[in-house]
Amino acid sequence: MSQIQEFEKALSGSDTSVAAFEEHGTSFVKRAQHFLHSTPAAVPLIVLVLSIIIFGIAIGGRFFSSYTLTLILQQIAIVGILGAAQTLVILTAGIDLSVGVIMVISAVIMGNCAITYGLPTLLAVVVGLAAGAACGLLNGLLVAYMKLPPFIVTLGTWNIVMATNFIYSANETIRDADVDAQAPLLHLFAMSFRVGSAVLTAGVIATVVLVAILWYVLNHTAWGRHVYAVGDDPEAAKLSGIQTKKVLMAVYTLAGLIAAFAAWVSIGRNGSISPSAAVTDYNLQAITATVIGGISLFGGRGSILGTLFGAMIVGVVSMGLNMLGADPQWKVLLTGVLIIGAVAIDQWIRKVSV
Amino acid sequence: MTQEPVLTARGLTKRYGRVTALNNCDFDLYPGEILAVIGDNGAGKSTLIKAISGAVHADEGVIELDGKQVQFKSPIEAREAGIETVYQNLALSPALSIADNMFLGREIRKPGPLGSWLRMLDRPAMEKRARDKLTELGLMTIQNISQAVETLSGGQRQGVAVARAAAFGSKVVIMDEPTAALGVKESRRVLELILDVKKRGLPIVLISHNMPHVFEVADRIHIHRLGRRLCVVDPKQISMSDAVALMTGAKKPPEDALAA
Numbered sequence: 072m073s074q075i076q077e078f079e080k081a082l083s084g085s086d087t088s089v090a091a092f093e094e095h096g097t098s099f100v101k102r103a104q105h106f107l108h109s110t111p112a113a114v115p116l117i118v119l120v121l122s123i124i125i126f127g128i129a130i131g132g133r134f135f136s137s138y139t140l141t142l143i144l145q146q147i148a149i150v151g152i153l154g155a156a157q158t159l160v161i162l163t164a165g166i167d168l169s170v171g172v173i174m175v176i177s178a179v180i181m182g183n184c185a186i187t188y189g190l191p192t193l194l195a196v197v198v199g200l201a202a203g204a205a206c207g208l209l210n211g212l213l214v215a216y217m218k219l220p221p222f223i224v225t226l227g228t229w230n231i232v233m234a235t236n237f238i239y240s241a242n243e244t245i246r247d248a249d250v251d252a253q254a255p256l257l258h259l260f261a262m263s264f265r266v267g268s269a270v271l272t273a274g275v276i277a278t279v280v281l282v283a284i285l286w287y288v289l290n291h292t293a294w295g296r297h298v299y300a301v302g303d304d305p306e307a308a309k310l311s312g313i314q315t316k317k318v319l320m321a322v323y324t325l326a327g328l329i330a331a332f333a334a335w336v337s338i339g340r341n342g343s344i345s346p347s348a349a350v351t352d353y354n355l356q357a358i359t360a361t362v363i364g365g366i367s368l369f370g371g372r373g374s375i376l377g378t379l380f381g382a383m384i385v386g387v388v389s390m391g392l393n394m395l396g397a398d399p400q401w402k403v404l405l406t407g408v409l410i411i412g413a414v415a416i417d418q419w420i421r422k423v424s425v
Numbered sequence: 426m427t428q429e430p431v432l433t434a435r436g437l438t439k440r441y442g443r444v445t446a447l448n449n450c451d452f453d454l455y456p457g458e459i460l461a462v463i464g465d466n467g468a469g470k471s472t473l474i475k476a477i478s479g480a481v482h483a484d485e486g487v488i489e490l491d492g493k494q495v496q497f498k499s500p501i502e503a504r505e506a507g508i509e510t511v512y513q514n515l516a517l518s519p520a521l522s523i524a525d526n527m528f529l530g531r532e533i534r535k536p537g538p539l540g541s542w543l544r545m546l547d548r549p550a551m552e553k554r555a556r557d558k559l560t561e562l563g564l565m566t567i568q569n570i571s572q573a574v575e576t577l578s579g580g581q582r583q584g585v586a587v588a589r590a591a592a593f594g595s596k597v598v599i600m601d602e603p604t605a606a607l608g609v610k611e612s613r614r615v616l617e618l619i620l621d622v623k624k625r626g627l628p629i630v631l632i633s634h635n636m637p638h639v640f641e642v643a644d645r646i647h648i649h650r651l652g653r654r655l656c657v658v659d660p661k662q663i664s665m666s667d668a669v670a671l672m673t674g675a676k677k678p679p680e681d682a683l684a685a
Contacts, residue, residue: 312500
């Protein structure tokens with residue numbers, strides 16, 4: 072380095088030790104902020120524990136019974152699975168408004184294949200799963216290759232799939248008894264196990280297992296890191312050699328497939344298969360669980376475990392208010408508060424660059 | 426120069442609608458050298474670099490790497506051929522760790538069934554190699570290899586991006602404005618990094634507006650003007666003001682410089 076600039080000569084005497092600062096200046100709030108930044112699922116977990124404690128104190132021992140707590144799990148299983156699908160999409164900075172209706176149409180297809188057309192039940196399930204994945208694939212194609220905004224694409228497919236569902240099914244419900252008689256496999260996830268007074272259904276276990284698998288995939292495989300990278304900064308991801316279009320396609324298709332899996336679980340929970348379930352706001356419930364779970368709507372941040380906690384928070388709050396005999400509208404109001412609170416916390420945590 | 430060039434381009438032309446960004450442009454890079462590319466804003470430097478790194482497909486012209494004609498359809502293909510680029514925006518994912526970023530798109534999987542069946546990442550191996558690379562390039566101030574890139578300073582991020590390119594580039598490393606946003610100390614570090622990479626035998630293409638930096642590290646300077654190579658000069662035989670005069674059209678290039 073012969074031509075070093077005059078003003079740069081002073082650098083030879085510059086400090087070479089690793090930067091260190093006195094720690095006593097950092098307040099508890101700052102350290103908490105840092106902790107939450109590095110552990111994204113901690114906020115919903117803390118809120119979940121707090122809400123269980125608060126309702127436990129307000130209601131008493133009845134609330135703490137393992138029966139009540141496992142009942143909450145049964146109630147949130149479907150939203151939990153849909154939330155997992157939603158999480159994948161939101162991690163890529165997208166949104167999927169169609170997961171709810173994809174679930175309903177998949178359930179209707181499974182039911183029709185097994186009962187009306189008399190296909191073997193396993194084949195009917197496969198057809199239903201394929202239908203869900205196909206809906207997701209359509210979303211993925213439009214988002215990744217047509218480069219349309221995910222909100223618009225899934226707003227469109229939400230309506231398209233919902234209408235298709237009503238036209239195809241002629242809004243005819245398949246009765247619980249018929250499912251039981253002709254295709255008991257569709258009720259697989261209603262199977263329940265008793266441990267003391269705790270009641271676990273196969274649906275609850277499936278939800279937890281699914282979230283665990285997705286957590287592994289997102290954190291310990293290359294594809295999972297690519298999902299985060301695409302949501303974080305798509306341009307940087309592309310220049311780093313990630314095939315962003317393929318990742319987006321896979322994410323939307325997988326979301327459709329998971330929604331179809333939720334359909335199977337929902338048949339177990341509801342017994343009958345009703346096309347009119349398409350008007351239920353499952354998609355918004357899934358987004359609510361995801362947002363309360365601390366997944367950033369701007370993409371690339373959050374842990375899928377948070378989504379499960381988010382769904383549980385909503386379940387605990389609605390069960391708690393129910394048991395207190397409150398007007399159901401209080402649940403809606405509180406959910407709104409939780410959503411805004413969760414996003415506010417997300418913004419606050421994002422400020423930390425430590 | 427008796428050596429064969431590593432990378433050559435002949436007659437590159439690229440038009441964006443009615444705007445001509447590259448006009449029959451030539452380019453040569455020789456083994457082990459640092460070639461600086463300078464030029465006014467809008468001269469077409471970035472388009473030239475993008476054409477070489479696969480981000481842009483030229484309308485006309487041929488690119489040869491090691492004497493073989495290549496046509497990159499994407500930056501991924503250029504990377505596979507051994508051309509690594511440090512982009513001006515660094516192309517790092519802020520929320521991912523340093524190790525994850527360095528191996529983005531070419532992760533190492535665990536050996537055995539964990540890797541081939543469960544596709545599990547080999548984090549320890551990735552972190553070790555990332556740490557080795559950073560140490561090799563003198564980036565000792567990064568304490569924690571698994572910290573998120575967004576927690577690093579601008580100079581450290583630049584260092585990570587350069588380390589990534591140096592670690593994987595087997596033929597050519599291209600750096601677009603690597604010191605543009607950096608302080609005095611950080612710029613110095615990056616220049617040292619560039620020289621370190623050169624010492625390891627890799628040729629480097631350096632795009633910069635910073636004349637003192639260019640004159641310090643470059644072996645040859647490619648002066649780009651109006652979409653083509655105006656001339657190639659030796660920084661030891663020309664003054665900075667002459668280079669600026671050539672680049673802005675205030676002065677005509679000497680006859681012999683055109684051939685270099």
